[in-house]
Amino acid sequence: MRLDQFKTVALSRFAFLQRLRLPAVGLHFRPTRRGIMLAGAAVPAAFLLYVLVLLPFTPGISDIRKAKSEQPARVLSEDGKEIAVYRWANRDWVKLADISPNVVNALIATEDHRFYDHHGLDWRRTASAALHTFSGDRQGGSTITQQLARNRYPDEIGRAPTMTRKLKEAITAFKIEALYSKDEILETYLNTVPFLYNAFGIEMAARTYFDKPAGKLDVLEAATLIGMLKGNSYYNPVLNPERALDRRNIVLAQMVKRGRLEASKLDALKRRPLRIDFERQIEAPGPAPHFAQQLRKWLIAWADRNDYNLYTDGLVVHTTIDARLQTLATQAVAHQGNQLQSIANAAWGPRAGWGENRALVQSFVRESTEFRTAVAAGQPEDAVLKRLLADNAFMQALRQQKTRVQAGFLAIEPNTGAIRAWVGSRDFTVDAFDHVQQARRQPGSTFKPFVYGAAFAAGETPDDTLVDQPVEMTLAGGEIWRPTDESAPTGRPMSLRDGLVYSKNTITAQLVQRVGPDRVARLARAMGVRDSHLDAVPSLALGTSPVTLKEMVSAYGTIANGGQYVAPSMVTRIEDSEGNVLAQFRAPRPERALSATATATLLDVMRDVIDRGTGTAIRTRYGIRADVAGKTGTTQDNADGWFILMHPQLVAGAWVGFNDSRVTLRSDYWGQGARSALPIVGDFYQRALRARAIDGRARFAEPEDTGWFSSMTGQVRGWFQRLFASRSGTKEDTPQAPRPSPRRPVLPDTEADAMPPPAPASNVAVDPPSAPDISEVVEAVPASDTAPTPPAAAPTEAASHPEGAASL
Incomplete structure (x- = not known):
């Protein structure tokens, strides 16, 4: 162009x-x-x-109206006692009237001095902040209401420094002002703002930093806490006291400027030190903290499925826990734990086990967080190891951590599966790890009833005999397994009854060969061991596969329930805050795991464990005369002590050991389950019977005879009862108490004051506690509290066998 x-x-x-x-x-x-x-x-x-x-x-x-009435879920025991409260955070809500006026004055003077004059947005402050920001001096212009909106609804509003976020914040602030009064806004803000160290709200902040309630904060303390709101970490009075002091004085100056503090007092106040009295505030664990911890996981899933919020909807959860039994269980665990800890302290003193096991101690040091952190930072391993071994404070803390005795306890109602008591450790605040459901440990001889139950189901009888002789089994790969007992084999026949009563490994090993480990594993799973993996190998009979205490107590509940498994349950019903039932939970349906006849036989044999076997302390020391049956168990080097006791109304079991299985009580006497775990269960049942929490006269139901003769005689008996009842004009016959079994002994009303003397030391070859793979086991089996084998001529003699002395 x-x-x-x-x-x-x-x-x-x-x-x-x-x-x-x-x-x-x-x-x-x-x-x-x-x-x-x-x-x-x-x-x-x-x-x-x-x-x-x-x-x-x-x-x-x-949503905002709902926020005004947010209520955490409350967990109640069966008898209506509060055992837990599920909150968003560690917060104790206090009314505005119970908060010191110094806090309110400092907050308003510093954060929003026109708080009572605006409706959620301070236009003058917003415009001023915008001008300063455009000029390069970025400033915040949020009101208290806007900050509350941002804190309460972080997901909906966000945190990004954008215009969109500011608009969402302002819109929400207007909504809040329309629904809340000014005092409600202040109260909600002060109860929800975070203050570090898991302290939410002014009440927890006052306790954390000054060890006093929010209502007693003076002007300096209030100014310090309000000053932290500009930046919790930056103005942390614990880690950054100089910054916190400067910020506190700025808050005081703002209070003077806004007429909320006399100017004549400012100079004197600014010269005062911080005087922090810091202590972390730990949320009260409640009477059943481990139970509440496991229950929370289940409730969160239930609430999500049913469109409820566990932390805000005011749910009331009724559980199966019996508050009385829970208290008794906690006391029993604490008492026995303290006694065993004194033994462990002596066994693992600096000049005893701790000093004698230098290689093990060095392994503990190398596994510590301090060692790994230093090595990761590039320091030579040998130099780090030498430095930590010379650090007395570190080594003392490590020894206390590694040698702290731990325990778990669980009690279940056998016919309903209701969990009545749950103690997961000696002290939840020290060790929150749950030794009931989380920990998996070798059960030792407490697993043997599954072998004998499978044998009785296959037609064996308690009077059948096996020769007490050395046993050798060739395993896959050519290894030889030779299970042994504390005492040498006698070479004499022994009944299956005595094989279980005295926990003979040689007899049990032969029996598992007859029955087959696959059948034993299937029966154990059917009876309740359903979460842990069971290796179907011969040594399974002696408890080499790690399981949980919850599984074992549940499986013993199957025995107490006539061979019918009932899954453990925690909740009976859930209500809303008005008492309306949202969900009702019935007892799980029973599942037949073992025939009633085989179960009755097994139960009767396990009664003898208590009457004349390894569990006689239940009778002699604790004076328990009720119809009970049970089993003890101990594993390699006394690393794990077990005892489970069955009562018609309650089955309870305990495990005792250390978190690290390489640490043991180093005692063939105290390390046995009959002396470590049994006292917890015995103490619990003794107190429960005295408090009438369970009925000492209750008896296990006998299996019904379903033969034709029994059916005919029953019909004739019923016809005669109806005939004579109609002639006499009376109503139904008065129920009679069940007749005691003719073979049960009459027990004296006595309680021994002390444990029997320790059994003599012996050499027992057992499996290492951390060896679940049978291919690694050669000439080894986990044995436990072993006792002298009863004489062949007098297999039922009990007096000559000290309590806890037989193999568990």
Whole structure:
């Protein structure tokens, strides 16, 4: 295109734009008044349109109203005692009237001095903050209400420094002001703002930093805490006291400026030190903390499925826990744990086990967090090891951690599966690890009833005999397994009854060969060991596969329930805050795991464990005369002590050991389950019977005879009863108490004051506690509290066998 042609086209386009009164790019244009007005109106219109678009993305009115009445879930025991409260955070809500006026004055003077004059947004402060921000000096202009909106609804509003976030924050603040009074806003804000160290709200902050309630904070303490709101970590008075002091003085100056503190006091107050009295506030664990911890996991899933919030909807959860039994269990664990700890302290003193096992101690040091952190930072391993071994404070703390005795206890109602007591450790605040459901340890001889139960189900009888002789089994891979007992084999026949009563490994090993480990594993799973893996190998009979205490107590509950497994349950019903039932939970349906006849036989044999076997302390020391049966168990080097006792109304078991199985009580006497775990269970049952929490007269049900003769005699007996009842004109016969079994001995009403003397030391070959793979086991089996084998001529003699002395 030539130059003259280009000029002609440009002029024609300019003339067209002039007629339309539109601007021409690069050419002079004179705006009209109408154009200016339209342009000015377009900006607020677009802004209003954007606000309307954002409205659905901010918390709704119903959400904010609900926030005013948020209530955490409360967990109650069966008898109505509160055992846990599920809160969002470690917070103790206090009313505004119970908060020191110094806190309110400091907050308003520093964060929002026109708080009572605006409706959620301080326009003057917002404009000032915007001007300073545009000039490069970024400032915040949020009101207390806006901060509350941001703190309460972080997901809906967000944290990004954008215009969209500020608009969402402002919209939510307007909604809050429409529904909350000013005092409600202050109260909610002060009870929800975080203060580090898991302290939420002014009450927890006051206790954490000054060891006093929020109502007693003086002006200096209030100014210190309010000063932290600008930046909790930066103005942390524990780690950064100089910054916290400077910030506190700024808050005091703001209080003077806003007329909330006398100016004459400022200089004297600014010279005062912080005087922090710091102590972390740990949320009260409650009477059943491990139970509550496991229950929370289940409740969260239930609440999600049913569209409830566990922390805000005020749910009331009724559980199966019996508050009385829970208290008794906690006391029993604490008492026995303290006694065993004194033994462990002596066994693992600096000049005893700790000093004698240098290689093990060095392994503990190398596994510590301090060692790994130093090595990861590039320090030589040998130098780190030498430094830590010379650090007395570190070594003392490590020894206390590794040699702390731990325990677990569980009690279940056998016919319903209701969990009545759950103690997961000696002290939840020291060790929150749950030794009931989380810990898996070798059960030792407490696993043997599954072998004998499978044998009785296959037609064996308690009077059948096996020769007490050395046993050798060739395993896959050619290894030889030789299970042994504490005492040498006698070479004499022994009944299956005595094999279980005295926990003979040689007899049990032969019996598992007859029955087969697969059948034993299937029976154990059917009876309740359903979560842990069971290796179907011969040594399974002696308890080499790690299991949980919950599984074992549940499986023993199957024996107490006539061979029917009932899954353990924790909750009976869930209500809303008004008492309306949201969900009702029935007892799980029983599942037949073992025939009633085989179960009755097994139960009767396990009664003898208590009457004349390894569990006689239940009778002699604790004076328990009720119809009970049970089994003890101990594993390699006394690393694990077990005892489970069955009563018709309650089955309870305990495990005792250390978190690290390489640490033991180093005592063939105290390390046995009959002396470590049995006292917990015995103490618990003794107190429960005295408190009438369970009935000492209750007896296990005898299996019904379903033969034709029994059926006929039953019909005749019923006909005669109806006949004579109709002639006499009486109602139903008065129920009679069950007749005691003729073979049960009459027990004296006595309680021994002390344990029998320790059994003589012996050499027992057993499996290592951490060896679940049978291919690694050669000439080894886990044995436990072993006792002298009863004489062949007098297999039922009990007096000559000290308590806890037989193999468990």
